[in-house]
Amino acid sequence: MKILVCISSVPDTTSKISFEENDTKFSKGGIQYIIGPYDDYALARGVELRETLGGTLTVLNVGLADAEPQIRKALAIGADDAVRIDAEPTDSFFVASEIANYAKDKGFDLILMGRETTDYNSGVVHGIVGELLGIPSFSPVMELKLEGNTATLAREIEGGKEKLEANLPLVLGCQEPIAEWKIPNMRGIMSARTKPLAVIAPSSDALTSIDKYELPAPKGACKMISAEDAGSLIKLLQTEAKVL
Amino acid sequence: MSVLVYTELADGQFKKSSLEAIFYGSKVAAQVGGSMTVLAIGSASDDELAKAGNFGASKVLHANAQNLASENIMAYSKVLSETAKSLSAKVVISAKSSLADAVMARAAGALKAGLVGNVVELPNTTIGFKVKRSIFTGKAFAETSITSDIKFIAIKKNVLPLEETTNSATVEKLSVDTGSLTESSKVLETIKATGAVSLPEADLVVSGGRGMKGPENWQPLLDLAEALGAATACSKPVSDLDWRPHHEHVGQTGVKVAPNLYIACGISGAIQHLAGVNSSKVIVVINKDPEAPFFKAADYGIVGDVFDVLPKLTAAVKAL
Ligand SMILES: Cc1cc2nc3c(=O)[nH]c(=O)nc-3n(C[C@H](O)[C@H](O)[C@H](O)COP(=O)(O)OP(=O)(O)OC[C@H]3O[C@@H](n4cnc5c(N)ncnc54)[C@H](O)[C@@H]3O)c2cc1C
Numbered sequence: 001m002k003i004l005v006c007i008s009s010v011p012d013t014t015s016k017i018s019f020e021e022n023d024t025k026f027s028k029g030g031i032q033y034i035i036g037p038y039d040d041y042a043l044a045r046g047v048e049l050r051e052t053l054g055g056t057l058t059v060l061n062v063g064l065a066d067a068e069p070q071i072r073k074a075l076a077i078g079a080d081d082a083v084r085i086d087a088e089p090t091d092s093f094f095v096a097s098e099i100a101n102y103a104k105d106k107g108f109d110l111i112l113m114g115r116e117t118t119d120y121n122s123g124v125v126h127g128i129v130g131e132l133l134g135i136p137s138f139s140p141v142m143e144l145k146l147e148g149n150t151a152t153l154a155r156e157i158e159g160g161k162e163k164l165e166a167n168l169p170l171v172l173g174c175q176e177p178i179a180e181w182k183i184p185n186m187r188g189i190m191s192a193r194t195k196p197l198a199v200i201a202p203s204s205d206a207l208t209s210i211d212k213y214e215l216p217a218p219k220g221a222c223k224m225i226s227a228e229d230a231g232s233l234i235k236l237l238q239t240e241a242k243v244l
Numbered sequence: 245m246s247v248l249v250y251t252e253l254a255d256g257q258f259k260k261s262s263l264e265a266i267f268y269g270s271k272v273a274a275q276v277g278g279s280m281t282v283l284a285i286g287s288a289s290d291d292e293l294a295k296a297g298n299f300g301a302s303k304v305l306h307a308n309a310q311n312l313a314s315e316n317i318m319a320y321s322k323v324l325s326e327t328a329k330s331l332s333a334k335v336v337i338s339a340k341s342s343l344a345d346a347v348m349a350r351a352a353g354a355l356k357a358g359l360v361g362n363v364v365e366l367p368n369t370t371i372g373f374k375v376k377r378s379i380f381t382g383k384a385f386a387e388t389s390i391t392s393d394i395k396f397i398a399i400k401k402n403v404l405p406l407e408e409t410t411n412s413a414t415v416e417k418l419s420v421d422t423g424s425l426t427e428s429s430k431v432l433e434t435i436k437a438t439g440a441v442s443l444p445e446a447d448l449v450v451s452g453g454r455g456m457k458g459p460e461n462w463q464p465l466l467d468l469a470e471a472l473g474a475a476t477a478c479s480k481p482v483s484d485l486d487w488r489p490h491h492e493h494v495g496q497t498g499v500k501v502a503p504n505l506y507i508a509c510g511i512s513g514a515i516q517h518l519a520g521v522n523s524s525k526v527i528v529v530i531n532k533d534p535e536a537p538f539f540k541a542a543d544y545g546i547v548g549d550v551f552d553v554l555p556k557l558t559a560a561v562k563a564l
Contacts (some may be wrong), residue, residue, distance in 0.1 A: 013496055013516045017383045037497050092359055093352065093392075115342070118496055118519075120379050120386075122361045123342070127321070127349025136318055136428040139346050142490065152432070156342065156491055157315060158254075158444055160436035166429035173346070176497065177490065207358030207392040211374065214385040216522075222529070222539050227548025231560035233528065236544065238564065241526045243448070243504040244472070 001055030001146075002106070005046040006099055006113035006125070007074055008036035008089065009067035013118060019213040026213065028066075035070045037181075038114025042172070044179035045144055046112050047078035053146065055109075056080045062089040062098050068197070075192035076184035082197040091206035092120075096128030101203055104133060108169060110151075115140040115173040126173035136166055139173025245278035248333035249301070250324050250351075252343060253286040260445050261339035261401055263299050268399055269337045270300025271366055276335070281305060282413070283327050285312050285320050290415045297413030299406065307418040311427065315343050318428050321350030323420055328355060333394065335373075340398040341444060352396040359396035360388050364403055381496050381519035400523065401444070401502040443492060446475035449503045449524070451494060453479040453517075455510015455531065455550055459487035464554035465509055471561040477501065479511050495520035507557075509550045513538025530554070 011017070012032040020027045035043065043059070050057040059079035061067050064086065071082045085098045103111060111133075116123035123139070130137025142161065143154035149168050154161045156175065184192070225233050238244040249269035251262035258266075266282055273280035282296045282304045293304045307323050324347060328336055336351070338344040340361055352359040360375050364385065368374040372389050375397055379386045390397075443449065450469040456462060469476045476492055483493035494501055496516040502523035509530050511517060518541050521527065529542040530553050539545045546553055 011380075013519070017380050019384075092349075093356075096349075096353065116345075118381060121381055121500075122359070123345040124349035124352070124359055124361065127317070127346045128353035128359075131321070131350040131353030137346065137350065138317060138429075140342050157434070157436065158341070158442045159440055159491055160434065160489075161491070162315065162431060162435075163433040164429050164431045177484075207356070208360055208388050208390050210386045210388050212387040213379075214376075214387070216382070216385070219541060220543070222542040222545045224545050224547070227546055227553055230546055230548065230553045230556040231563075233544055233546065234557060234560035234564065237505065237526070237528070241505075241543065243526050244561075244564070 001049060001053040001110070002108045003046045003050055003055065003057045004060055004103055004108045004111045005039070005043045005057060005074070005079065006060045006111065007039040007043060007070065008114070008117040008119070009033050009061060009063050009070040010036045010117055010119045013037065017215070023213045024211070033066070033070060035073060036114050036117045038116060038118070038175055040181050041176050041178050042112040042114055042174035043074055043077060043079070044182045045174060046110070047182060048179055049110070049146060050078065058083060060085070060099060060102060062087060062095045064088055071197060072192050073184060075195045076188040077182045078188065081195055084197065084199050085202050086199050087202035090210065091208045092122045092124045093128060093208070094204055094206040096125045096132060097204035098202055099125070099129050100132035102200065110168060111171040112174055115175045123173070126171050130171040133171070135169045135171060137171040137173070138166070140175040141172045142175055142178055144172065144178055245276040245334045246331050247273040247276070247278055247280040247335045247337065248328050248331055249280060249282045250336065250338040250344065250348065251282055251284050252339070252341060253284055253288045254442070256288045257292055258284070258295065259339070261341065264401065264403065264406060265337055265339040265399060266296050266301050267299040267406055268366070268404055271404065272335055272337065275366065276369055278334070281331055283307065283324060285323055287313065293415045294412045297411040298408045301413040304413050304415045305418040306415055307420050309420050312420070314431050314434070317343070317346045317350065320347045321354070323418070325351040325354040327418065328394070336394065336396045338398050340400055344398060348396055348398055355394050356392060357394035357396045358390040358392040359398070360390060361398040363397045363399045366404070367397070378523065381500065382522040383519065402504070402525070437489070441473065441475035443475040443477055443499055443501060446501070447504045448472050448474035449477050449501055449505070450474045450507045450509065451477035451479070451511060452482060452488070452509045453511030454481050456482070456487070461551070462488070464551060464558070468507070468554055468558045468561065471558050479517050508538055509554065511538060512536050513541060
């Protein structure tokens with residue numbers, strides 16, 4: 001089994017978001033970076049499959065050098081080797097092209113990643129990669145089992161899930177509860193230091209660019225209603241807020 | 245400049261979010277001086293499809309074939325990219341959904357088109373083609389230029405208030421070469437809650453957190469949801485504990501909702517939860533702890549026990 005897991009490096013989910021240089025740049029100062037939470041599920045399932053079926057698991061990140069702690073963490077969790085495509089991941093098509101260019105002649109059976117990143121929330125990289133490689137893609141995948149060349153998976157649909165079967169190779173956008181997030185152990189952390197991490201120059205162009213950032217307008221004050229008189233809220237929702 | 249809108253059907257009807265995409269598409273077409281075509285895949289009657297006209301469409305292309313009956317990402321994206329090619333569409337629009345994400349992604353890949361999701365306003369086309377989109381799960385916005393020849397955009401729910409007219413659209417069958425849509429997967433089973441209001445589509449949402457104390461206590465919340473005709477949702481720990489099904493989990497790592505009204509019952513308001521609900525127009529918080537962080541993000545708040553407050557709200561809704 002040859003598995004590729006693509007991870008993003010994103011601000012911790014509790015981060016306060018702010019911008020600089022006249023709102024044209026994201027302020028990285030004071031931000032703690034983590035492996036994208038959805039990518040972390042993909043990685044955890046990839047590591048489980050690699051452990052039970054053997055083979056290799058490569059982790060790939062399109063990002064600058066400041067993503068390396070997150071890549072090392074993925075190695076500590078169980079990836080065998082890592083690749084970093086040395087570029088700022090600003091555009092979905094660009095990131096997907098880089099992944100596809102890297103993967104195209106390497107014969108991966110499975111390409112796993114999160115259903116979306118928690119910074120730009122596009123949720124499209126898996127689909128573009130699948131199309132560029134000419135192989136099927138599915139998302140959001142919440143269960144994945146393999147038997148020989150056949151994958152059985154569950155995809156979340158509105159109001160439920162759909163179980164389906166497809167042959168490898170596949171690209172999957174993953175979400176919980178496909179596996180539980182893994183925490184690296186001491187041995188993993190030690191061995192991660194010496195596992196190979198290749199840095200490759202990018203080879204494609206972005207099709208979108210961000211001109212300016214903006215923060216939402218601050219929320220107004222919360223109107224409190226006493227619990228005794230809770231029913232009066234419904235009238236307010238109808239006549240004042242006009243949402244009923 | 246030709247505009248193509250990709251729509252989704254549920255139970256033979258346009259999803260509300262798709263009607264929003266059609267309306268948005270008609271505004272974009274007017275802005276760039278082009279025509280708009282609607283693509284609908286799956287089964288629906290011509291009468292239903294003609295309703296696209298009420299929201300600004302003049303023409304609907306309908307693709308319906310056996311292997312298009314259930315959500316088929318590979319086949320749908322092929323139909324979308326082929327249709328875009330044959331119409332020389334320069335702008336392709338959809339409402340954001342997890343299926344549309346997957347379909348739009350592959351079609352954009354096939355057409356080498358820049359794709360921007362979570363768009364919250366009409367594009368600015370005075371210089372280039374710029375869209376404003378929500379990023380960091382609603383914590384910020386980014387004005388983004390799309391520089392490719394063909395542009396793909398997916399809009400968020402509730403971006404433009406729908407305006408309905410009495411116009412009707414012509415419906416044309418789109419002949420699909422089903423032979424070329426290779427079967428890459430086989431659906432084994434579809435498990436779906438029946439009769440429930442779809443959460444991503446809902447205008448009203450009632451949501452429960454760990455403060456509900458256990459799955460056996462959900463009835464008062466379900467009663468309020470039923471009285472309102474609302475969808476039900478929950479916080480992550482609630483679905484992790486299997487108190488409620490996973491597709492109800494909202495937040496940064498769950499469904500992102502943008503209803504007109506979100507009622508949070510016994511939810512503390514952790515930043516990851518807020519990330520999935522902060523696009524709601526009006527937020528009501530019911531929590532027994534006056535210090536619960538959720539009150540800072542709320543429009544209306546009630547400090548009290550959910551089990552005392554919920555029946556009062558239900559009674560008041562029934563009395564409307
Ligand atoms: C990477 C990451 C991603 C995450 N993603 C998500 C996500 O997508 N969605 C999500 O929801 N969470 C997410 N979380 C978890 C999040 O941090 C919180 O732990 C979670 O939202 C808390 O859920 P809760 O409010 O239901 O429970 P609690 O925080 O335990 O809050 C329960 C609340 O109920 C109130 N209460 C108790 N009894 C009553 C009563 N009788 N009447 C009224 N009020 C009562 C309490 O005062 C309290 O405020 C994520 C966490 C991480 C680390």
